[in-house]
Amino acid sequence: MLRVIDTQVIEIETFSHGNCILAVEDTELSEVALPGQFVMAAAATAETVPHPLLKRALAIYKMGQSEGNRHAVYFLIKAIGEGTRQLASLRPGDSVELIGPLGNGFDLDKAKSKINFLVVGGTGIASVLLLAEHLRRYGEEVHLVYGGQTADDLVGLDDFERLEIPIVVATDDGSRGFRGLVTDAFWDYLNGFPVDKCNIYTCGPNPMMQAIAEFANSSGIPCQISVESKMGCGFGVCLGCSVMTKDSNRLACKDGPVFEASEFVWETDLAASSSG
Amino acid sequence: MTSMVDLSVEISGLRLKNPVLTASGTFGYGIEFAEFFDLSKLGGFCTKGLSLAPMAGNPPGRIAETPSGMLNAIGLENIGTEEFIKEKLPRLEQYDCHVVANILGKTVDEFIQITERLNPYPKVSAYELNISCPNIKEGGVQFGHDPEMAYRVTEAVRSVSDKPVWVKLSPNVTDITVFAKACEEAKADALSLVNTFVGMAIDVEKKRPMLANMTGGLSGPAIRPLAVRMVYQAVQAVDIPVVGVGGISTARDALEFLIAGAQAVQIGTANFFDPLCAVKVIDGLRSHCESRGIKAIEELIGSLVPVEEGGFVYY
Numbered sequence: 001m002l003r004v005i006d007t008q009v010i011e012i013e014t015f016s017h018g019n020c021i022l023a024v025e026d027t028e029l030s031e032v033a034l035p036g037q038f039v040m041a042a043a044a045t046a047e048t049v050p051h052p053l054l055k056r057a058l059a060i061y062k063m064g065q066s067e068g069n070r071h072a073v074y075f076l077i078k079a080i081g082e083g084t085r086q087l088a089s090l091r092p093g094d095s096v097e098l099i100g101p102l103g104n105g106f107d108l109d110k111a112k113s114k115i116n117f118l119v120v121g122g123t124g125i126a127s128v129l130l131l132a133e134h135l136r137r138y139g140e141e142v143h144l145v146y147g148g149q150t151a152d153d154l155v156g157l158d159d160f161e162r163l164e165i166p167i168v169v170a171t172d173d174g175s176r177g178f179r180g181l182v183t184d185a186f187w188d189y190l191n192g193f194p195v196d197k198c199n200i201y202t203c204g205p206n207p208m209m210q211a212i213a214e215f216a217n218s219s220g221i222p223c224q225i226s227v228e229s230k231m232g233c234g235f236g237v238c239l240g241c242s243v244m245t246k247d248s249n250r251l252a253c254k255d256g257p258v259f260e261a262s263e264f265v266w267e268t269d270l271a272a273s274s275s276g
Numbered sequence: 277m278t279s280m281v282d283l284s285v286e287i288s289g290l291r292l293k294n295p296v297l298t299a300s301g302t303f304g305y306g307i308e309f310a311e312f313f314d315l316s317k318l319g320g321f322c323t324k325g326l327s328l329a330p331m332a333g334n335p336p337g338r339i340a341e342t343p344s345g346m347l348n349a350i351g352l353e354n355i356g357t358e359e360f361i362k363e364k365l366p367r368l369e370q371y372d373c374h375v376v377a378n379i380l381g382k383t384v385d386e387f388i389q390i391t392e393r394l395n396p397y398p399k400v401s402a403y404e405l406n407i408s409c410p411n412i413k414e415g416g417v418q419f420g421h422d423p424e425m426a427y428r429v430t431e432a433v434r435s436v437s438d439k440p441v442w443v444k445l446s447p448n449v450t451d452i453t454v455f456a457k458a459c460e461e462a463k464a465d466a467l468s469l470v471n472t473f474v475g476m477a478i479d480v481e482k483k484r485p486m487l488a489n490m491t492g493g494l495s496g497p498a499i500r501p502l503a504v505r506m507v508y509q510a511v512q513a514v515d516i517p518v519v520g521v522g523g524i525s526t527a528r529d530a531l532e533f534l535i536a537g538a539q540a541v542q543i544g545t546a547n548f549f550d551p552l553c554a555v556k557v558i559d560g561l562r563s564h565c566e567s568r569g570i571k572a573i574e575e576l577i578g579s580l581v582p583v584e585e586g587g588f589v590y591y
Contacts, residue, residue: 002311004552042549048526049497054341054549099551232339232346233548235311237304237324239350240339249332249353267336 002235005029005098006044009090010066018079019123019155020088021061024096026071030063033073035130036105036226036258040234041075043086044095056083057231057253059126059203060101062159076126076156102234103257106131106201110222111140114199117190119145119212121182121204125156127226127257128203136163144168145189147182147204151175183211195219200261202226210268213261223261227252281565282572283558285319287517287539288440288465290374290401292319295534295573296558299521299544300325300378300404300444301350305364306371312551317558319540320374322468323360325406327379328386328393330356337488340477345496345523346545347475349489352380352406357390365399374401376442384432395438402439405429408446408471420446420471423458430462440465442519445510447499448474452506453513460514468519468542469510470503496545497523504532511537511578525553527560537578 010023029039040055058075066072079088090096108131116135118128125146135142142163147170148154154169154176161167169177170185178185182204190198202212203226216223229252232238236254243252244265250256283294298309300322306315315321333353340347355363357379368375377400381387387405394400407419407426419425426443434441443459445452447470456467472493477486485491503522510518517540520533525546533541546553565573 002551004312004550048528049344050549051344052341053344053346053496053545097550229336230339230341232348232545233551235308235551237302237308238339238348238548239301239333239353240348242333242336242338242350242353244336249336 002099002102005100007096007098009092009094009096010068010070010072011092012088012090014088015155016152017149018088019153020077020079021155022075022077022087022090023066023072024075024098026063026073029060029073029098029101030071033060033063033101033130034105035108035134036127037101037103038127038234038257039075039098039100039102040231041087042083042097043090044097052081052083054083054232055097055099055234056087057102057228057234058087059226060130061126061156062129076123078123099234103253104255106224106226106258108134110199110224111135114140114222115193115197116140116142117145117186117198117200118142119182119186119200119202119204121147121208122149122153123155124202124204124226128201129156129159131201132160132163132165136165143189145170145182145186147171147185147208149173181208183208186212187215195221200224202261206266210266213264213266216261224258225261225264226257227259227264228257229253281562281570282574283562283565285540285574285577287519288402288442290440292374292540294319294558294561295540296530296554296561297321297374297376297519297540297542298547298554299542300406302544302547305355305360305368306375307364307367309547309551310371313555315368315371315373317555318373320376320401322376322378322404322542323364324354325352325378325380326354326357326360326390327352328357328381328390330354330359335488337486338492340486340492342475342477342494342496343498345494345498347477347487347492347494348472349487349492351489357393361393361397365397368399375399376402376404378404378406378444380406384429387429387433388436391433391437395436400439402442402465403433403437404442404444404468405433406444406471408444420455421449423454426455427458427462430459430464434463442466442468444471444521445469446471447502447506447522452509456510456514456518460516464516466517466519466539467510467514468521470499470506470522473499473502495523497525497529499523500529500532504536507533507538508536508580524557525550527557527564530557530561531564531576534573534576535578535580537580539577
């Protein structure tokens with residue numbers, strides 16, 4: 001059941017690069033949310049017309065006990081525009097409006113008896129912690145390959161270290177781990193793993209996911225991507241977040257945000273086919 | 277305590293339990309919102325625009341947020357009339373609210389075919405002819421920007437329809453009253469206005485339009501004063517009822533339209549950022565009336581005090 005949730009901020013931890021982790025009081029969200037799902041969120045306002053008008057899509061990062069033993073749902077946010085800036089500047093006790101949980105999460109069955117790689121860039125990390133936790137709980141093998149701009153841009157790394165899974169990091173400036181693109185770090189790391197046992201989940205900037213998806217498709221490795229698209233509503237009625245798959249237009253909010261890499265059509269594919 | 281305020285209104289022979297509907301293209305096929313609240317609370321809702329065959333809509337890059345509003349160029353993506361009848365309509369039977377089928381054709385004949393296909397279903401209370409979508413080349417606005425064409429399609433649907441026919445007007449015209457009168461002459465039972473205003477937004481870094489369609493329809497609170505003005509003009513020009521649409525997100529907003537003379541209102545873009553908006557507007561209208569001793573909302577409709585009678589507000 002979808003619902004509109006009015007809740008409060010419990011705590012907010014801010015990092016460099018505009019990153020923060022926001023904890024809000026859990027209502028029933030944690031009982032129903034699945035790995036890969038998201039909410040639409042806005043800082044509550046006393047104004048009759050919110051500004052910005054539309055809520056922002058946020059992956060459900062983590063669920064559990066916060067300081068003071070309160071049930072909390074966590075969101076990892078990078079302040080980019082007005083909406084995310086407002087969310088990132090909330091203080092404990094402030095009100096937040098959420099709609100959720102929304103979307104289809106990751107297909108977890110595909111992970112069974114596989115070597116699972118979570119390949120993420122930047123705030124894409126927000127979509128995969130619940131997934132990693134789930135896979136660990138069911139005894140599946142999980143590896144994290146995580147890229148960011150600099151060492152202090154790798155928010156949430158400690159949450160993954162706690163899961164005691166192999167972690168490879170890449171930074172643009174080499175301040176931690178591999179210097180360069182997370183995709184290059186991934187190709188290096190993948191060497192030696194049996195291709196037929198591999199399974200990939202990826203979330204991050206489109207060019208990164210596209211490179212991972214194309215590699216997976218050509219290698220016959222199952223791969224799921226979690227995409228971002230501008231959303232008006234988040235629950236399938238504005239039809240604004242349409243993305244293209246081989247069969248038809250699909251909605252990132254309702255049919256996704258997780259899609260099979262083999263079905264997805266990227267913007268550059270469209271440009272190539274229309275100019276060719 | 278049950279409220280003593282009568283919120284009901286009559287429009288095109290239909291009795292609505294309150295004057296609040298939700299606007300086409302912002303409410304799916306209704307079912308999507310049944311997860312949030314009981315649809316029976318609504319006066320009614322307008323379906324996503326239905327074409328004869330399913331439509332895939334425009335390529336991605338369909339929406340852009342603007343100050344107090346949004347641009348959209350969805351391109352009338354919809355499941356088609358047959359799928360609506362088969363999959364959606366039966367699920368709407370359980371709700372005690374009017375279902376207004378927003379319909380659109382590339383030709384007059386397509387409008388007729390959709391009407392005839394939906395005529396046998398009593399759950400559809402009325403038709404709303406979409407002659408005003410700015411985002412497709414064929415159909416839509418080709419009817420809405422030429423009063424002669426608006427007349428023709430309205431008359432054609434009216435002649436085969438078993439139900440009231442509403443016509444949704446485009447605001448992208450110089451004089452809305454010309455179109456309002458053309459539809460009235462063609463025996464439209466009601467008018468709804470406005471649809472979205474054509475707009476454009478540009479990503480200054482990429483130097484590219486924000487929408488793949490280049491332009492799109494502007495909606496949201498930003499357009500409300502424009503819509504109120506056009507509704508007022510239309511109300512003055514015709515005798516058929518007018519349904520006011522455009523940027524409503526509160527009861528106060530809805531009251532502006534009602535006082536301007538709209539018989540009912542539609543909530544649009546606000547459904548996206550607050551799925552409970554329509555219910556809040558209904559509750560707000562009720563408490564507005566209660567606190568002012570207004571027994572029936574109909575007392576407020578068209579209650580605008582003309583300027584010459586001192587109806588001028590100094591602040």
